[in-house]
Amino acid sequence: MPEASTPSGAAPAHTTPPSTTTTTGATIALEDLTKRYSGTPAPAVENVNMDIKAGELVVFVGPSGCGKTTTMKMINRLIEPTSGRIRIDDEDVTGIDPVRLRRKVGYAIQSSGLFPHMTVAQNIALVPKLIGWSKAKVKSRIEEMLDLVGLDAGEFQGRYPRQLSGGQQQRVGVARALAADPPVLLMDEPFGAVDPITRDHLQDELIRLQHELHKTIVFVTHDFDEAIKLGDRIAVLRERSHIAQFDTPEAILTNPADDFVSGFVGAGAALKRLNLTRVRDVEIVDFPTATIDDPLQYLFDMLRHGSTNEVLLLDRYRRPYKWLRRGDLMRAKGSLARAGTLVHDTVTRDATLRDALEAVLTDNAGRVAVTGRRGEYTGVVDMETLMNSVQQLLEEDRLEAVEHQHALLEQRAHQTRREQEGATAVRPEDLS
Numbered sequence: 001m002p003e004a005s006t007p008s009g010a011a012p013a014h015t016t017p018p019s020t021t022t023t024t025g026a027t028i029a030l031e032d033l034t035k036r037y038s039g040t041p042a043p044a045v046e047n048v049n050m051d052i053k054a055g056e057l058v059v060f061v062g063p064s065g066c067g068k069t070t071t072m073k074m075i076n077r078l079i080e081p082t083s084g085r086i087r088i089d090d091e092d093v094t095g096i097d098p099v100r101l102r103r104k105v106g107y108a109i110q111s112s113g114l115f116p117h118m119t120v121a122q123n124i125a126l127v128p129k130l131i132g133w134s135k136a137k138v139k140s141r142i143e144e145m146l147d148l149v150g151l152d153a154g155e156f157q158g159r160y161p162r163q164l165s166g167g168q169q170q171r172v173g174v175a176r177a178l179a180a181d182p183p184v185l186l187m188d189e190p191f192g193a194v195d196p197i198t199r200d201h202l203q204d205e206l207i208r209l210q211h212e213l214h215k216t217i218v219f220v221t222h223d224f225d226e227a228i229k230l231g232d233r234i235a236v237l238r239e240r241s242h243i244a245q246f247d248t249p250e251a252i253l254t255n256p257a258d259d260f261v262s263g264f265v266g267a268g269a270a271l272k273r274l275n276l277t278r279v280r281d282v283e284i285v286d287f288p289t290a291t292i293d294d295p296l297q298y299l300f301d302m303l304r305h306g307s308t309n310e311v312l313l314l315d316r317y318r319r320p321y322k323w324l325r326r327g328d329l330m331r332a333k334g335s336l337a338r339a340g341t342l343v344h345d346t347v348t349r350d351a352t353l354r355d356a357l358e359a360v361l362t363d364n365a366g367r368v369a370v371t372g373r374r375g376e377y378t379g380v381v382d383m384e385t386l387m388n389s390v391q392q393l394l395e396e397d398r399l400e401a402v403e404h405q406h407a408l409l410e411q412r413a414h415q416t417r418r419e420q421e422g423a424t425a426v427r428p429e430d431l432s
Ligand SMILES: Nc1ncnc2c1ncn2[C@@H]1O[C@H](COP(=O)(O)OP(=O)(O)OP(=O)(O)O)[C@@H](O)[C@H]1O
Pocket: 037, 038, 040, 044, 062, 063, 064, 065, 066, 067, 068, 069, 070, 071, 222
């Protein structure tokens, strides 16, 4: 079983990095990578070329059987390539001892892949122990890793995998993959087996972790929304791992390379784009406000004489409380308790535009209050602002994608020219 051999094959290390420092990501280059399984006529992966930057999170998406897992497992040589090369941080690792390679590359898979007969602590300790870390260091590393993935070490380290929920198992799987502090992390549908809410949490946690750790992560998924949420870049793969498009989520959403990619993006690309922008990136406007401690007369004056026919009433902590229109106060006979409409939804500056749109659409006046860290009012986003922002975003994306394509074409032309020049140049051995 290739998966089971991840931690078990490692040998004692000559160097033992301290667990307190963190190794950041390495570059990965795949060069003409091909895999032909014996007994199958067509290659499962054919001539893949890809450069992944250090600290980048790259997502592979593509239909079932297109070669995602095979490509990924060739990176740590759980599957040996038939031909081609893999470089990690410029070191050609295609020929090195696979055990040494796997120390550079952590691996987490669907349904966690934990060893059922080992406790959480033993699972996490596997690779650090095998590469010769001291007992004390392994122990503190276990605690550090559990803390990192949001599990209480005291409570969880003695448990067996079957005594954990699916999401908790998944976290331990990630902790184990990170335990030996590898620069590269491979994740094959790691959140595929959990419910959508847990999955959402785990995704958020991965984003937070990556913010701290800056590993190079290759992440496989079937789910395009997951790819958009997590990926710095997405590789959309077709059969034999042929790259249909390899670009930022924004570029793929707004400028899919062909029908295959469009099909994968699915309906609602513009809506998906809203997930990539935060409320803080759009214009937040001021709205007339008053607080419940203001005298009623002040409110009357504001609504009667002011330029506005609506105010946002804030509570004692300046949190949005009620929308109050001219007329509301009259109808409620001057009673603030009865007047106006309660604010039922607010968004923070970190919310996505999709969240904001959801709130705006369910508000009968088409706007939502934006709040700060303690729930205090900071402004309002309305439908018009949202629409303008989205249109502007899409336009910018389109221009950027076009520029990007030009740059790629030029680069390719340049490369072809160089290859042609190289082919016609006289080599020393031709002269002898
Ligand atoms: N050990 C094997 N021997 C022969 N063929 C294999 C082997 N493993 C995978 N394949 C074939 O290689 C192709 C790519 O498989 P791979 O597992 O890489 O696909 P995948 O993109 O990860 O699919 P999924 O999304 O279903 O996980 C498939 O056609 C598969 O049947």
